[in-house]
Amino acid sequence: MTKTMSRATRRASQSVTIQTVAERAGVSAMTVSNVLNNRHNVRATTREAVIAAARELGYMPNLAARSLASAATIRIGLFSRNLDSGFLSSILSGALEETSESGAQLVMRRFEAPKLDELIASAEALRATGIGAIISPPPYCELISDHCAPGAFPLPLVAISPGDELPGIPGVRIDDRAAAREMTAYLISLGHTRIGFIRIGSRLHADKTRYEGYRDALTNAGIIAQPEMVASANLTYESGLAAANELLAISPRPTAIFASNDEIAAAIVSVAHRMGIDIPGQLSVAGFDDGPLALKIWPTLTTIRQPVTQIAAMAARRAIGIVTSGEVDPQVTYLDHQLIIRESTARPGE
Amino acid sequence: MTKTMSRATRRASQSVTIQTVAERAGVSAMTVSNVLNNRHNVRATTREAVIAAARELGYMPNLAARSLASAATIRIGLFSRNLDSGFLSSILSGALEETSESGAQLVMRRFEAPKLDELIASAEALRATGIGAIISPPPYCELISDHCAPGAFPLPLVAISPGDELPGIPGVRIDDRAAAREMTAYLISLGHTRIGFIRIGSRLHADKTRYEGYRDALTNAGIIAQPEMVASANLTYESGLAAANELLAISPRPTAIFASNDEIAAAIVSVAHRMGIDIPGQLSVAGFDDGPLALKIWPTLTTIRQPVTQIAAMAARRAIGIVTSGEVDPQVTYLDHQLIIRESTARPGE
DSSP: OHHHHHHHHHHHHTTOOHHHHHHHHTSOHHHHHHHHTTOSOSOHHHHHHHHHHHHHHTOOOSHHHHHHHSGGGOEEEEEEOOSOSHHHHHHHHHHHHHHHHHTOEEEEEEOSSOOHHHHHHHHHHHHHTTOOEEEEOTTHHHHHHHHSOTTOSSSOEEEESOSSOOTTOOEEEOOHHHHHHHHHHHHHHTTOOSEEEEEOOTTSHHHHHHHHHHHHHHHHTTOOOOGGGEEEOOSSHHHHHHHHHHHHTSSSOOSEEEESSHHHHHHHHHHHHHHTOOTTTTOEEEOSBOOTHHHHSSSOOBEEEOOHHHHHHHHHHHHHHHHHHOOOOOOEEEOOOEEEOOTTOOSTTO | OHHHHHHHHHHHHHHOOHHHHHHHHTSOHHHHHHHHTTOSOSOHHHHHHHHHHHHHHTOOOSHHHHHHHSGGGOEEEEEEOOSOSHHHHHHHHHHHHHHHHHTOEEEEEEOSSOOHHHHHHHHHHHHHTTOOEEEEOTTHHHHHHHHSOTTOSSSOEEEESOSSOOTTOOEEEOOHHHHHHHHHHHHHHTTOOSEEEEEOOTTSHHHHHHHHHHHHHHHHTTOOOOGGGEEEOOSSHHHHHHHHHHHHTSSSOOSEEEESSHHHHHHHHHHHHHHTOOTTTTOEEEOSBOOTHHHHSSSOOBEEEOOHHHHHHHHHHHHHHHHHHOOOOOOEEEOOOEEEOOTTOOSTTO
């Protein structure tokens, strides 16, 4: 039955042109082309109408179109942490939006603190169920890059927002070092010289690249870095509370603190409120990511905007491309970051 | 080719027992049964091993097992708003976790402020691409229930956390009215009598049920409800800022404000900080949802915990059940809520 139908489809397609499909769907031939080539400037409903028309007419010109018409063919996996941060929910959202648009299936595996072996076993199991590629944010993409020989991981991997370039692994990211340099230079331009920095743990490449950006800006301004001005946390709000307490106990206190993510910056704001330290009057605070939290605390947070949803969508698109083409292009795609100035930063003593 | 293989599979399955599959996968027969019947007490990796073994041996006893082995057969849609709230990212996470576990495909459609026609057109387009059921949070599930004749919507619908029971539509929710009554009774038990309330807009059923819970508790305590103590917002933080300004301008001020969600409660906290009003000393603030935000503002937020991730996962499971069985059971499933007391509430004047 299946075989007969696919033969009929193949026959029919020879007499059907892209123009016929366009007429049936009530759109331009260009739109049909955009849909069938999986470009992203077409509305979901239009896309569906085109696919329905193409299927009805038996127009199946190439692999991309076939995969759009038969969603089962492309399945990609997402390795995720827990989702209590805006960063991770944006990743989920961007990836799911892209797979929904492309007719691919997204399968999520959530880990707490996995060892490499566990990630490899999970990828093998996913491969056995038809998954063709994996997208993953830090720390997993970085753990695999750091400890797994090239080609030894069971599935092609696309890194979502890795903190640095990962050799041989395609990725989509911003330039973390440049972004951190810009934020620090902005704080210096306000008149701050005692600028604290909170790192996010050595497992993460962004820990190093963002710290280097901070150091670059100090060096460029001729400010001598003071080791006690640098505290360590991990990615969580809770870890940020301890780091904030540490930096705010220094005498004289830093007049500004730049945290490597928004969660930690929000924790600094909480600790400062609790200690009666006025923000930004007595302390400027800056974050990194510009997740939803940045606008929902008081004062609103100066931060670096990272287009996480788009980064994840583009990573999913590249993973789908790997599955359809069978080829891995290890190029890293850079998206723009942005310095977002809000109420949590000001001149010192203002 | 496909036809031949499926015949071979069917033949093979007659000589293979559940015990054979269990031995191949290195698990108990009970575990195989749990996996093949889609029960949820099995780890993802174990599940995958069982499916791989069953497939290898050609053991395909029933529809559930076939659908697990061939993920293409079950596709469900998710109608979503934008994801800048913890509530919606939890929904996405719960739904994707469930479909990942079950081998089903989740397709997301995001809307801003859709009309019913647009939702119907989208459901029709999704049906044309093989989607078998839709899960949806408010306001979409409620918009469909309120304005679409029973059976007129193109696909079976499962409501995620609707604010009330929707006639004929399966749903998974907490008892919003009881939860709001408990929170208000808690504020009264602290000694508050001037208790403000912020509603979330008449499009949402939870606007009414949570307001009724607030009124119930006032009535039970013999407190006369004062209309000026009730302000209106929508679901967003931004709308909460205006409502908070309105309630905090009343003289004498309310000593407590209960907001219908955490975003609005966070907005009240911001406005109070800005006006120099001490929380909880001069004002107690309570929210609803217990999303990630509740722990990341200062002071931390007293709120109602709604198990949104589990609600969404259960809704996805029910949608998958509808697709596999072809039957819609319009029963509403209730999960427990919880009153979470943190730092934002205290006795008046404490």
